[in-house]
Amino acid sequence: MAARGVQQLKQVTSQHEGFLRHAGFRWLKIALTVSLLAIVIYAFDDVRPRPNGGSAYGYFLGTVGLLLILWLTMLGVRKRAMTRGRWSLKSWTSAHVYLGLALIVIGTLHTGFQFGWNVHTLAYVLMMLVILSGIYGITAYAALPRALSNNRGETTQTQMLDNLRMIDRQLHDAAQPLDHRHAEMVRMSLDDDPFGGGAWARLTGRYPRCGTRRAQAAVRAETGPNPAIGDDPLEKIDVLLERKEANLARMRQHLRLKALLEVWLYVHVPLTFALIAALFAHVFAVFFYWG
Template sequence: MASRAANRGALHEGFLRHNGFRWLKIASVLCITALAAYLLVDAEPRPNGGTAVGYALGTIGALLILWLTMLGLRKRVISRGRYSLKAWTSAHVYLGLSLITIVTLHTGFQLGWNVHTLAYALMMIVVLSGIWGVIAYGTLPRTLSANRGEATQGQMLEGLRLLDRQLHDAAQPLLPRQSEMVRESLENCSVGGGLYARLTGRHRRCGNARALTAVKAELRAGRPDPGQRLSLIVSLLERKEAALGQARRHIRTRALLEVWLYIHVPATFALIAALTAHIVSVFYYW
């Protein structure tokens, strides 16, 4: 029984803690070794990309970058054990972070307006976007689950469609001007919207909010209310506002969970191109 419990614990262990932080320890040793090599070499000029230490660090950094890009291919293969996806992802994270130390030391802190610095800048963008990805996947799924409760995204959207049908039916006896207010909610209301709206959850021109404000104003002004329909419509609009808030929070969290990939992946391809140009230029002028 104890063995089974241990196996279940291993299966549910996060990739950051995988195997007792094995890859964090390996990455730490790699960084400490690189730093020691840089600091202990007594040479003038100080180690940079054109020295023996610089070439060694650059080679390690380039090989790491090429290996790290293989994670996308690795995800297509299902396996367990030493080379499981969890182990590979753990190595990807910690060895990716080690690039900050290794490649910075490789540059010898000599940066300028050239392809070498471009490769370094792209690498930092890839690493930093990867850090955001780790944070997002560590925190946002819980937020996503707490917001949606028992409802799926499809159920949330179906609930909004049901409220729209109820609003449409309730608005039939209203005066034309009042019906236009309800139509604002039915025709000028979106859940997702553009990138800004999805990432912030802000819909400043939301038709439902405007319709709710207008209908409430009608009630306060004592306008004609056939069959007490305005009160019912206010209730429906408020329910729709709450449902919209839940759906938009869901879309926003999903967008925050995925947006880093729109930076990380293209920047990775750009990094490979810049790295290739960097290596070619180094050997060309060697």
């Protein structure tokens, strides 16, 4: 029984590896081998007057790099095309990450360390930016899911929004007996768009003009000097605002983490297309004007 358990354990854990550890770091090993090989050949390849992209090895590296970039781009299609067959997006992601990193070596060696203010270096810079944004993506994917899970507990995003709506309804009901001035305070919270404030607020989770906080401050200023004897409708409002504030904090943290997990794609993907455009310009330029 114990022996069988160990056998099963191996199957379970292999299923349970994340994309970075996939298949015992298979793609990391492949990428390292490819990079090392590329460096060694580069070191022994005696190109005169100096190493450049136009040598035989340079052309080879360029071709490999170009094909690799096009293939890496295909992850976006693979992810969305739910075709049949024995493929796993996890192994694609794993290969995408490690081969993408290997591109640093392949691309840099292809330049032969010749840089200038031209379309060729533009393509190189774009490639490095895409890779940098990708590295941010890897760190975000490694660090943030745990925080996202901790923050939401077992509540779904829809439930969080429902909770907020419920508190708003209760606030609305509780505000009925109030006079106009106090009702205006509650309106500050009810009329506020709690998630407005643009991309910066979304990414930092800071909402300096939060209506609920202002409403609570106003209510507190009002009730502060009075003793809490439990018959003031404003006290109930205060409790509700407190609850809304806690719910808002959780929801904003949720949105912030989700935004942090996604924001890099808004750099990564458009730059990839810019990179491909620049690459074609680079290849066109090389073959039609240089050669």
